[in-house]
Amino acid sequence: MIPFEQLIPMPVERFKDEFQNKKWFIQKRDDGRFREHFSWKEFDQYMNSYGLNGHQRMPQCQIVGDKKYCHKKAEKKLTKEQIYEHWKNGDSFILTLCEFLNKTMWQQCVEFEKHFGRGQANIYCSSQKDAKCFPTHADTTENFLFHVRGKIRWYIMNEYEWDCPPEDATVQKVVDLDDGDLLYLPSKLYHRVDTLGPRISISFHFHTHGDSKREDWIDWLGDING
Ligand SMILES: [Fe+2]
Numbered sequence: 001m002i003p004f005e006q007l008i009p010m011p012v013e014r015f016k017d018e019f020q021n022k023k024w025f026i027q028k029r030d031d032g033r034f035r036e037h038f039s040w041k042e043f044d045q046y047m048n049s050y051g052l053n054g055h056q057r058m059p060q061c062q063i064v065g066d067k068k069y070c071h072k073k074a075e076k077k078l079t080k081e082q083i084y085e086h087w088k089n090g091d092s093f094i095l096t097l098c099e100f101l102n103k104t105m106w107q108q109c110v111e112f113e114k115h116f117g118r119g120q121a122n123i124y125c126s127s128q129k130d131a132k133c134f135p136t137h138a139d140t141t142e143n144f145l146f147h148v149r150g151k152i153r154w155y156i157m158n159e160y161e162w163d164c165p166p167e168d169a170t171v172q173k174v175v176d177l178d179d180g181d182l183l184y185l186p187s188k189l190y191h192r193v194d195t196l197g198p199r200i201s202i203s204f205h206f207h208t209h210g211d212s213k214r215e216d217w218i219d220w221l222g223d224i225n226g
Pocket of ligand 1: 137
């Protein structure tokens with residue numbers, strides 16, 4: 001977990017005055033500082049729990065392909081083998097509510113919630129270059145994107161949701177982000193991505209207001225070993 005004050009490249013007050021829901025920014029870092037958040041091994045373990053009872057509750061796997069598949073909402077549930085075919089074919093996977101998967105992501109949410117309302121984390125995983133991703137869209141919440149593994153190309157648009165339909169949005173900036181890079185996006189600003197190889201990104205997204213907070217992570221193990 002990275003304290004919010006150390007995460008952003010400016011004092012918190014300046015972020016709130018000048019950037020919050022006004023301006024995007026990127027901070028390039030090559031120190032792999034987000035790698036503890038999620039590993040390919042954890043992805044493998046999570047996907048192998050598919051079909052177990054816990055998977056029907058949370059976190060939920062969604063697939064971005066020609067159509068979006070949401071395991072929770074789908075009337076016809078895909079089998080694990082079918083899910084794997086989507087992965088091999090280059091669909092991107094979203095693990096929603098992923099902060100329940102480990103302590104690092106949970107505590108990062110707690111940290112954000114000192115400054116924002118209740119939020120959540122989603123992991124975006126793709127297996128290859130040019131994986132299927134969402135077309136140009138805007139999100140309802142502001143968004144801190146941790147680039148955890150791999151390289152991804154971002155297209156940040158000029159327009160917000162209220163300016164035009166997504167297909168008319170024009171590109172303001174194209175930027176490649178790597179391990180350790182952070183992108184902040186205000187809510188409702190249009191964007192899209194291209195994957196440049198396998199990648200893991202985490203979106204921590206929050207409503208600006210609200211005081212509902214999650215409880216702290218508890219160390220149930222203490223000094224229990226083995
Ligand atoms: Fe988005």
